[in-house]
Amino acid sequence: MSLLEWGKKEVEIASKRERENNPEDKWDYGVACYESALKAFESLLEDGHSGMSIAITKSILNRLIEGKSLTHIEDTEDVWNKCYRGNGDNKTTYQCKRMSSLFKDVYDDGKVVYKDINRYYCINKNDPNISWHNGFIGNIYNEMFPLTMPYMPSNKADLIVCDELLTDPKNGDFDTIAVLYIQRAHGERVEVNRYFKEGDTSFIEISKDEYEERAAMDKERRKQTETQ
Template identity: 50%
Template sequence: MSLREWAQREVALACKREKPDRKEGEFDYGCACYESALKAFNSLLEDGHSGMSIGYTKQILNRLIDGKPLTPIEDTKGTWEYVHTNTKKGCRVYQCKRMSSLFKDVYPDGTVKYHDNDRIICAETNSPDVYFTNNFISRIVEETIGEITMPYFPEGKPIKVFVREFLVDPKFGDYDTLGIHYLNHDGKKIQIGRYFKETESGFEEITIDEYLSRAEKMVKS
């Protein structure tokens, strides 16, 4: 059996399991995805890929699917598009034309800051499979791993940060206490251990003792 025949049989079995009663010509979203993947696989075979070359091509395809550039991004003319002026931060905001999640802030004194909305994702320690993004947490994490500099070549997978949020004072809404515990980066676990509480003027860093005291109050309440 050829590789092409094997793949075709696997997709047929998957589609049958996805929708056993599917009639010929009937559209099914799950089956359409399997069949689309088969088209891409057959295209690779037609180009003569196998072994190492198909693996290398897969890496390239995965980056394109994920919206990540194939070569490093540089801060050159024509790479950025003006979006708006952030009056609160006092800077002009530009979006990268090559990567929609990448932005740069340009301040009047010439300072430039870059931020990638997809670089860092967060998860609660008690719900590690549910991810979200948080700009404040991302800024704290970058104090540990470093800010984005040019040229920039984003990693294939985002950096995962594990945190715990809870509420002590109901007037602050959903949560007013934050513990940023550790992150996973390049397969390594890096401890952060920074803790914050919300005040009338924003988040303020606190000691681990105060964090644990607030956690105890939350449990009792």
């Protein structure tokens, strides 16, 4: 059996299972994805790729799908679009034409800060299956690991492990944040252990002792909710 015939057979089996396990109005989406992947696989084989060349092509395709540049990005005027002029924060923000997740803040005093919002993501230490982005935590991350030019985004994002507490239900989903550590894409673990509570306009840094007091309040609130 040729590699193409093998691929067709695998897609046939997967599509059949998709039809059997989903309602009629739902399985067509999954089947369409399998068929699209088969087209890409067939195209690679038609181009004569195998072994190392198909692995290289796959890595290139993955970066294109993820919106990551294939070569280093230089800070030249032609790669930026002006997004907006900040109100009261004395800066102008630009978005990169080559990579939509990359931004540049140019402050009136000449300072320049680059941010790639896909360079990191956050998870809760108690629920690692749910990830999110947080601008406040992102600023802490960017201060620790400033992005410089020329820039070549990594294939993997850094992971920021956090904890969120809610001491008062009127504050919404959470009112306390702990930034515990950062798992770098290359394997290094960087301890942070900084703690914050909600203030009038932003989060305010607090001591570990105060954080632990608020953690006890959160635990008590959860107990009361469970008994209601």
